[in-house]
Structures are given as C-alpha cells and as structure tokens.
Amino acid sequence: MPHRLSKSRYTAGVQCHKLLWWKVHEPLAVELQPDKVLQDRFDQGAQVGTLARTRFPGGVLIDLPHTAVAERVKLTRKLIDDGAPAIFEASFLADNTFVAVDILTPQEGGFHLTEVKSSSSQKEEHLPDAAVQVHVLSRSGIHITGVDVMHLNKECHFPDLSNLFECTDVTAAVQPLLGKIGWEIDAQLAMLDGPLPDVPIGLQCHEPYKCPFMERCWPKDAGHIMRLYNIGPKKGCDFLLTGVNRISDLPATQKLNVTQKRQIRAMKEGRIIVEPSLKEALGAFDCRLGFLDFETIMRAVPVWPGMAPWEQAPAQFSYHESNGDGTYTHAEYLAEGPKDCRPELARAMVEATKNAERVATYSAFEKTRIRGLQEAVPELRAELEALEGKLVDLLPVVRDNVYHPDFLGSFSLKYVLHSLVPELTYDDLVIVDGLVASVEIARLLFVAGKIPQEEHDRVRQDLLNYCERDTWAMVKVLERLRELASTP
Numbered sequence: 001m002p003h004r005l006s007k008s009r010y011t012a013g014v015q016c017h018k019l020l021w022w023k024v025h026e027p028l029a030v031e032l033q034p035d036k037v038l039q040d041r042f043d044q045g046a047q048v049g050t051l052a053r054t055r056f057p058g059g060v061l062i063d064l065p066h067t068a069v070a071e072r073v074k075l076t077r078k079l080i081d082d083g084a085p086a087i088f089e090a091s092f093l094a095d096n097t098f099v100a101v102d103i104l105t106p107q108e109g110g111f112h113l114t115e116v117k118s119s120s121s122q123k124e125e126h127l128p129d130a131a132v133q134v135h136v137l138s139r140s141g142i143h144i145t146g147v148d149v150m151h152l153n154k155e156c157h158f159p160d161l162s163n164l165f166e167c168t169d170v171t172a173a174v175q176p177l178l179g180k181i182g183w184e185i186d187a188q189l190a191m192l193d194g195p196l197p198d199v200p201i202g203l204q205c206h207e208p209y210k211c212p213f214m215e216r217c218w219p220k221d222a223g224h225i226m227r228l229y230n231i232g233p234k235k236g237c238d239f240l241l242t243g244v245n246r247i248s249d250l251p252a253t254q255k256l257n258v259t260q261k262r263q264i265r266a267m268k269e270g271r272i273i274v275e276p277s278l279k280e281a282l283g284a285f286d287c288r289l290g291f292l293d294f295e296t297i298m299r300a301v302p303v304w305p306g307m308a309p310w311e312q313a314p315a316q317f318s319y320h321e322s323n324g325d326g327t328y329t330h331a332e333y334l335a336e337g338p339k340d341c342r343p344e345l346a347r348a349m350v351e352a353t354k355n356a357e358r359v360a361t362y363s364a365f366e367k368t369r370i371r372g373l374q375e376a377v378p379e380l381r382a383e384l385e386a387l388e389g390k391l392v393d394l395l396p397v398v399r400d401n402v403y404h405p406d407f408l409g410s411f412s413l414k415y416v417l418h419s420l421v422p423e424l425t426y427d428d429l430v431i432v433d434g435l436v437a438s439v440e441i442a443r444l445l446f447v448a449g450k451i452p453q454e455e456h457d458r459v460r461q462d463l464l465n466y467c468e469r470d471t472w473a474m475v476k477v478l479e480r481l482r483e484l485a486s487t488p
C-alpha cells in the first residue's frame, strides 16, 4: 500500500521528515501515546470544535469513521450538491493526501474554509495546516475563496460565551505557501517509501511543537550546550550550527551572564559554588515564615466568573508555616465540585497565612495567581493585597547565589531539590508534575460524576500529597541554603 498523508502527517513532515517517518512507521511508539496532559489537550480541542460548529446553524457533520475515506468523500460531494449551508469535517482526497476540513461553507464563487483552533490567537504554525487543505480542495475541483482560522478570543469572559470565538482571515497569508505544497507532498511520500531519514537536530525539534522524539535524537550529555542556563532553543541551535555542541566548546570570548559563568565554574570544578552574598540574601527569610504553593486549572472554555479562555485559576494550595522551634504547621485546600472555588480558597489561604510575617514561594507564579484572586474575590482584596506584600521568592536567591553541577542548567524546584536535598524526592508519589496535577484537578471538578468514588478519593489524596511535597521541598531547600551560607 502506498503511504497516505493527512493534515496532521503533512504538518509533522513540515516540521521534520524524521518525525513524520516515525509517526507513520511506528504509530505505536511509546512516545506517540498521549499522556494525561496531551489527552486532556485533545479533549479540550474536541470540546472547542463542537462548540465552534454551533456557530454555523444547519451545518451537517460527516459523521463517519476517519478510516472510511471513500464514504466520507462521497458524502461530502452529496452534501455540496444538496447545498448544505455548512459541512463539518468535509472530506477530500487528492495527491494521496486526505483532509477533513473543520468547516466548509458555500460562498459567492466558491467555498470558504474555516480551520478551528483551540489556541487563543492565530499562530504562524496554523498556516501550513490551512494551506494543505486549500491545496487538496483545489486539486479536488473546489475553489476556495477565503480561509479563516477560528480561534478562542482572549476578550471573552465567563459567563458570557457569545464572543468565545474570533476569526482571523489568513487567505492572503496561505497564498505564498501554496506553490510549494505539491512539491512537499511528493517529497514526504518519497521519503516515507525509504529508510529513516538522517535529519540533524535543530530548532525544528522545539518549534512549532516540542517533538516527542527528543529522547531518541538528543544527547543526554550533562555538558551539552542546551544545558547552559537560560539558553533557549533559538540561541542553543545557533550554537549547534557553529559547531559549539558542548558548554566546554564555548569560546573564551563568548559573552555570558553571571549565572552562566557560575554554572561553567561549577562544572569545571565539579563542585557546588556558593557565593558569599547568599547569607545576606537569606536575611529576608529570617522571620515568622510560611511557604505557599498553588496548583491551578486551565480550561480552553472558561468555567468560572470573569475567566478568559486558558486562564489559570488556583484550585489548590499547600501551606507550611514555621513555628520557630524547628516544627511546622501545615494547612491545605483542594476544591471539590464544579462551583467557583476561588472565594473559599482565598478565605482559607488568608486565614492560614495571617500570622506569617513573610510567605516564601518558589518563582513568581503564586504572586500572579494572588493578583488574579484580588480581581476574582473583591471582598478579600485588602487581605489578598496584604498577603501579596508578604511574598518573598526563593528562586532568585538560589539562582543568584548557588550553582550545583547537577542543576543541569535549571533552577526548577525539582532540580534544585534533587541536588541540594537528595534524601527528599518525589519518587514515592503518584503525581509528580504540575501539568498532570492541573489535569487531574480539572477531571475531579468537572467530570467527577463519571469517576468511581474510590478513584476520586485516591486521586484527591495523590493531589494533596503532591502539593504538600512542593511546600515541604521549599522548607528543606531553605534549611540547606542556610547551612551552605553558614559553612565557611
């Protein structure tokens, strides 16, 4: 059987031929099986797609399996001939490439093509997706007069979802791509008939989407140039192109920031570097101190008053407070049920933190969420502003004063904990990642009725354990930093 392309295969091939080859030849590869986070993204995308269709009254869905290509194409033709006001998943096959158009509507002199995206803006990477559809439709004798990307609208706020969608006209933007599509399809199909292509690693591994095969292609070397602190994919790949593959390959004349220089020193000397300034930096934490961490939900279609698409809203916190004698008090909150939990969460957090002089966080994430709560829970604005005034961020203290070779260029709490407090890990926990926590919270809140009680209780406990471990990790990292600061 000759290989056949689809929208998603074509766009994967535009990103990287090797990625497409693996997708086609190893569809069951473990890297391609959606994890909970990706599956949630798909589910939310499907919800957005279904809502988008409601904006086209009288539209007809090609409700046949994706494998029933001939039947789908035939039904699409019939609906066109019958004058359907809109066809959802309108299906076409040409040049060995199958596409299902999200929304196809008849228009003066031809048809209008709408590609639905669950992002909250139109992005460059949407263009090849739209362009391959225009190509296949024109090869099928359908004249496209206009192309839109219909995406979520940042200005929409729950509960008024009447402006949930916004359309960006990309008719002109896809035109320059059209001339190359036939050639690219031929190149992809020929490549798929051959062995795994040899593609060097590069920026395409990160953009427009992080490739699932990074583990296969990228070296795991701790000294790789991509491990340089704050390097970013673009700068890192520029280095690769000039033959700088390892941090040790950097020329002596290379401009580096203070943190990068400290990293290189720590790597060369194979030991932790602690700046004398650490002691003074820790002064801000010498008081009645609390430690706060949030977990959030993030929904494409907003769910609570005032929320915009994909806005993050806190739904869980963990809080440890030092009693000043080496012991700690713990408080926590985790939303239950679909109602807006933010007033209840804010009240519980204000109560828990009221005696603290300062509240430590790790990164500015909590500060941003507390500012959001000031809008969402105006009756507690004064208390939340007071709490914001108490926040003190531990991350810059580590970043500006300490580097351990095992940080591997990252100051995320997990890397720092692993290096500074190796005896405390997340290994005994079921949930070990904030993105998974977010998806699990949303599942508990919004589809709880479909989850057996036993599973519900177990996941709830897993979430509580995870968030508690984050604040306890902060406690232990601070203890270790104090030891380091007082070690001559």
Ligand code: SF4
Pocket: 015, 016, 017, 018, 019, 199, 200, 201, 202, 204, 205, 206, 211, 212, 213, 214, 217, 218
């Ligand atoms: S990691 Fe990079 S080179 Fe490897 S398949 Fe993915 S995009 Fe291609």
